[in-house]
Amino acid sequence: MISMHERVDLWGRVEPLLDLVEKPSRYIDHEFGAVRDSESSFRCVLIYPDTYEVGLPNQGLAILYKILNNQPGIACERAYTPWIDMADLMRRRDLPLFSMESCFPVASFDMVGIQLPHELAASNIVETLDLAGIPLMARDRAQDDPIICGGGPSVYNPEAVCELYDCIMVGDGEEVIVEVACCIRDMRAANAPRADILAALAQIPGVYVPLLYRAEEDSFGRTHVVPVEGSGAPEKVVKRVVADFKALDPVNTTLVPYPQVVQDRLAVEVLRGCARGCRFCQAGMTYRPVRERPADQIVAAVMRGLACTGYDQVSLTSLSTTDHSNLEDVLRRLNANLSGKGISVSLPSERLDSFGVEMAKLVAGEKKGGLTFAPEAGTQRMRDVINKGVTEDDLMNAVSASFSQGWLRMKLYFMIGLPTETDEDVLGIAELCRRALELARASVPPSKRCAVRIGTSVAVFIPKAQTAFQWCGQTPPEEVRRRQKLLADAVPRGVDLRYHDYASSFLEAVLSRSGREALPLILEAHRLGARFDAWSDQFKLEIWQQAAENVGFDMQRAACEPFEVGGPLPWDHISAGVSPRWLEREWERALEGTLTPDCTMTKCSGCGVCPSLHVDNDLERSRA
Amino acid sequence: MSEEELYCLRVRYVETGRLRYLSHLELLRAMERTIRRSGIPYAVTQGFSPRIKAAYCPALPVAVASDDEWFDLWVREYRPAEEYLEDLRRSAPPDLMPQQAAYVEVHGPSLGANLTIACWEADLSVWPDACLDAADAVDMTFHAEDVRRAVEAVRAQGQIEYLRNGKPKKVDLTEKLVGDVCVDPGESGGVHLSFTTRSSNEGALRPDVLLAEVCRQLAESLAVRGSSAGSTQDYVVSFQRNLRTSVVRTAQYLEGKDGTWSRPI
Numbered sequence: 001m002i003s004m005h006e007r008v009d010l011w012g013r014v015e016p017l018l019d020l021v022e023k024p025s026r027y028i029d030h031e032f033g034a035v036r037d038s039e040s041s042f043r044c045v046l047i048y049p050d051t052y053e054v055g056l057p058n059q060g061l062a063i064l065y066k067i068l069n070n071q072p073g074i075a076c077e078r079a080y081t082p083w084i085d086m087a088d089l090m091r092r093r094d095l096p097l098f099s100m101e102s103c104f105p106v107a108s109f110d111m112v113g114i115q116l117p118h119e120l121a122a123s124n125i126v127e128t129l130d131l132a133g134i135p136l137m138a139r140d141r142a143q144d145d146p147i148i149c150g151g152g153p154s155v156y157n158p159e160a161v162c163e164l165y166d167c168i169m170v171g172d173g174e175e176v177i178v179e180v181a182c183c184i185r186d187m188r189a190a191n192a193p194r195a196d197i198l199a200a201l202a203q204i205p206g207v208y209v210p211l212l213y214r215a216e217e218d219s220f221g222r223t224h225v226v227p228v229e230g231s232g233a234p235e236k237v238v239k240r241v242v243a244d245f246k247a248l249d250p251v252n253t254t255l256v257p258y259p260q261v262v263q264d265r266l267a268v269e270v271l272r273g274c275a276r277g278c279r280f281c282q283a284g285m286t287y288r289p290v291r292e293r294p295a296d297q298i299v300a301a302v303m304r305g306l307a308c309t310g311y312d313q314v315s316l317t318s319l320s321t322t323d324h325s326n327l328e329d330v331l332r333r334l335n336a337n338l339s340g341k342g343i344s345v346s347l348p349s350e351r352l353d354s355f356g357v358e359m360a361k362l363v364a365g366e367k368k369g370g371l372t373f374a375p376e377a378g379t380q381r382m383r384d385v386i387n388k389g390v391t392e393d394d395l396m397n398a399v400s401a402s403f404s405q406g407w408l409r410m411k412l413y414f415m416i417g418l419p420t421e422t423d424e425d426v427l428g429i430a431e432l433c434r435r436a437l438e439l440a441r442a443s444v445p446p447s448k449r450c451a452v453r454i455g456t457s458v459a460v461f462i463p464k465a466q467t468a469f470q471w472c473g474q475t476p477p478e479e480v481r482r483r484q485k486l487l488a489d490a491v492p493r494g495v496d497l498r499y500h501d502y503a504s505s506f507l508e509a510v511l512s513r514s515g516r517e518a519l520p521l522i523l524e525a526h527r528l529g530a531r532f533d534a535w536s537d538q539f540k541l542e543i544w545q546q547a548a549e550n551v552g553f554d555m556q557r558a559a560c561e562p563f564e565v566g567g568p569l570p571w572d573h574i575s576a577g578v579s580p581r582w583l584e585r586e587w588e589r590a591l592e593g594t595l596t597p598d599c600t601m602t603k604c605s606g607c608g609v610c611p612s613l614h615v616d617n618d619l620e621r622s623r624a
Numbered sequence: 625m626s627e628e629e630l631y632c633l634r635v636r637y638v639e640t641g642r643l644r645y646l647s648h649l650e651l652l653r654a655m656e657r658t659i660r661r662s663g664i665p666y667a668v669t670q671g672f673s674p675r676i677k678a679a680y681c682p683a684l685p686v687a688v689a690s691d692d693e694w695f696d697l698w699v700r701e702y703r704p705a706e707e708y709l710e711d712l713r714r715s716a717p718p719d720l721m722p723q724q725a726a727y728v729e730v731h732g733p734s735l736g737a738n739l740t741i742a743c744w745e746a747d748l749s750v751w752p753d754a755c756l757d758a759a760d761a762v763d764m765t766f767h768a769e770d771v772r773r774a775v776e777a778v779r780a781q782g783q784i785e786y787l788r789n790g791k792p793k794k795v796d797l798t799e800k801l802v803g804d805v806c807v808d809p810g811e812s813g814g815v816h817l818s819f820t821t822r823s824s825n826e827g828a829l830r831p832d833v834l835l836a837e838v839c840r841q842l843a844e845s846l847a848v849r850g851s852s853a854g855s856t857q858d859y860v861v862s863f864q865r866n867l868r869t870s871v872v873r874t875a876q877y878l879e880g881k882d883g884t885w886s887r888p889i
Binding site: 015019089093256258307312340341343367 | 641642643645646647649650653654656657658659660661663668669672673674675676686687715717719751752754755756757759865868869
């Protein structure tokens with residue numbers, strides 16, 4: 001039996017398992033571009049709490065991997081959550097979770113980063129720590145245990161899982177991760193007690209140290225937290241922002257995987273942030289302000305990235321790539337540069353208007369698959385409530401533009417269960433699909449009419465922290481089912497209707513809205529076998545229901561009970577820079593159906609991010 | 625549109641170390657990325673989704689290494705093959721390193737259909753105790769003579785029936801297994817085998833299928849000989865889990881209509 005803290009190469013014990021598991025290439029490392037630094041004594045490992053195929057393309061981790069490895073004296077490796085077959089064999093054979101590059105036990109590292117990619121990763125975060133043999137709770141960790149750090153999109157209410165972490169970084173990670181790593185390195189080198197390291201980390205702006213906060217319960221048994229007196233921890237942890245986004249290297253995905261991963265292409269982040277202000281959207285609030293890269297930088301980055309990776313596809317990523325003020329120029333130049341090389345450009349989503357279709361046409365070339373648009377709601381009233389800012393005319397223009405230019409398939413994304421939704425709004429989705437289908441058929445030559453396909457995917461609204469809808473409860477399960485049936489009966493023939501699995505949206509709402517009281521539920525669900533909950537074939541709500549019963553947790557109330565506007569919220573101590581008063585006003589405007597314009601197109605809407613974080617929108621040219 | 629003149633570059637490469645765990649599709653993707661990184665002026669296929677115009681030798685099973693893998697790459701410019709080889713070597717992962725390159729006829733025999741003869745070397749040994757599951761603790765002693773008898777038993781069957789992706793398959797040994805299977809004591813206590821297989825339109829004898837059948841026969845004979853408490857079935861399962869099988873494809877040959885073998889270059 002080896003000590004978990006000993007840095008020994010476990011490959012000799014991993015290899016005999018590879019004949020017994022599916023996709024052995026998940027575990028072999030040795031990718032082109034992987035960094036091998038065996039010299040540095042301070043070692044970090046960054047873990048995506050899902051399989052290799054899901055975790056490897058994650059851009060956030062790719063950026064941090066590169067930044068940490070560029071620091072003198074710091075080595076950074078990767079690890080992923082082993083798939084079920086591998087994890088079970090590892091437990092049977094007492095093999096702890098290992099890193100990719102050196103194949104050292106994860107528990108032997110100084111700093112272990114486990115991303116918080118989304119709420120459904122909760123059980124996998126537990127699974128990852130458990131396989132690593134690291135005490136699950138931060139308060140139970142000893143001096144030699146690694147410092148467990150978190151970060152990522154899902155930190156804006158980290159409370160359900162926060163006690164598994166020693167520290168959580170909020171906001172852009174490029175700068176803060178170096179400060180955190182250097183702090184841990186220097187203090188561990190000086191043999192500082194663990195508690196002192198945590199206290200020092202809490203002084204770094206943007207770093208949340210959950211142990212230094214205590215929970216207070218409201219009358220519903222829901223918790224919010226306040227700093228422990230005398231701990232020196234800030235009352236509010238405010239997110240970090242990279243003000244000079246252009247100064248960051250745009251080429252980060254230089255590690256080329258062998259297994260087919262979920263986004264198997266070069267990714268170049270062309271802009272960060274989105275100010276459209278959709279009221280349900282957490283990312284739209286938390287990634288502000290909007291910062292664009294110059295066209296020259298994007299084109300050069302694509303060419304350099306392709307040359308060093310050999311990918312045959314590049315994706316221009318961001319929350320809203322078609323909003324980049326020079327996108328058309330970028331796409332035309334890339335098309336000219338890449339002609340005849342069998343390399344394609346892709347955009348993550350299409351903007352819902354004819355400009356969106358024009359841009360899609362520029363990247364599609366001869367191959368026109370399907371186009372995807374997100375009207376989100378079926379009536380203008382509902383779209384105004386959520387501040388979607390698109391009209392039926394926009395959608396119809398996009399439909400006629402795409403079908404008359406050769407596309408035959410279109411997918412439309414909607415949500416049901418939005419605040420103030422009525423049956424009329426639900427039926428409006430069916431009506432919108434009907435009109436889109438009619439127009440699509442009229443826009444193609446008669447011989448192709450039968451080939452026209454409109455698909456619609458309907459998700460259930462999940463209220464998220466730090467948005468204008470953060471006080472809302474999720475629509476209760478039985479009411480969601482009634483509305484789903486109402487819609488299913490109304491959708492015309494020829495429209496393929498799909499629902500996002502409600503059970504997993506329900507759990508996501510539970511985990512998104514809860515405070516620290518949800519951790520016993522998560523630990524119990526993991527004990528009962530929950531893991532890979534983001535995989536629809538693995539997710540079983542029954543496990544969570546059983547766990548809730550065992551620990552006495554009311555999931556329906558956690559998901560569906562509204563919060564009082566102005567009352568305490570579990571995530572009050574985390575700030576994305578958006579002013580709470582502005583969010584309240586946005587909620588009031590939502591109820592009135594008043595639109596709030598995008599500040600990159602018109603005037604400032606007063607969300608508070610720029611003045612409070614001392615940053616500004618940084619656009620290449622006016623978007624107006 | 626007039627067809628531009630293309631040249632066919634034939635490349636030999638190895639698949640070694642950890643990269644022997646790549647599936648065939650993963651290998652193809654890795655090689656295409658190597659080609660793109662190399663900057664070689666490759667030709668692309670026609671159609672809506674243009675791809676690099678290349679063709680590969682028959683697939684290597686997962687976990688099997690090779691000293692002798694091949695692909696043909698169609699290029700748009702004629703340059704000395706050694707230059708292209710150097711470009712590829714600069715861009716390749718060390719475990720997929722190109723070794724040799726030469727031009728061949730553009731419309732000559734294809735690698736996929738004509739590279740039908742493959743030579744294999746295999747080593748059977750036991751994984752170290754520390755790697756194993758306590759539940760699989762069984763006597764793993766065997767000698768070259770035991771393996772030789774198992775090989776004879778398998779050959780005597782004339783065919784192997786096995787499951788692939790849940791589907792029953794059958795492979796005929798009389799035509800697919802070429803010549804003798806040599807069995808000798810290996811280094812450090814294991815057993816070494818070498819054999820040659822032939823593939824045809826009706827399919828191929830995969831080395832892992834042959835070795836699995838040999839090992840099943842071997843384990844069954846050992847179970848009968850021993851007096852272990854568990855059932856033969858349990859013993860065979862544990863034996864197979866504890867057994868380390870290292871296989872290498874050492875050479876491939878084109879087989880002419882007259883039965884003569886030739887190297888791809």
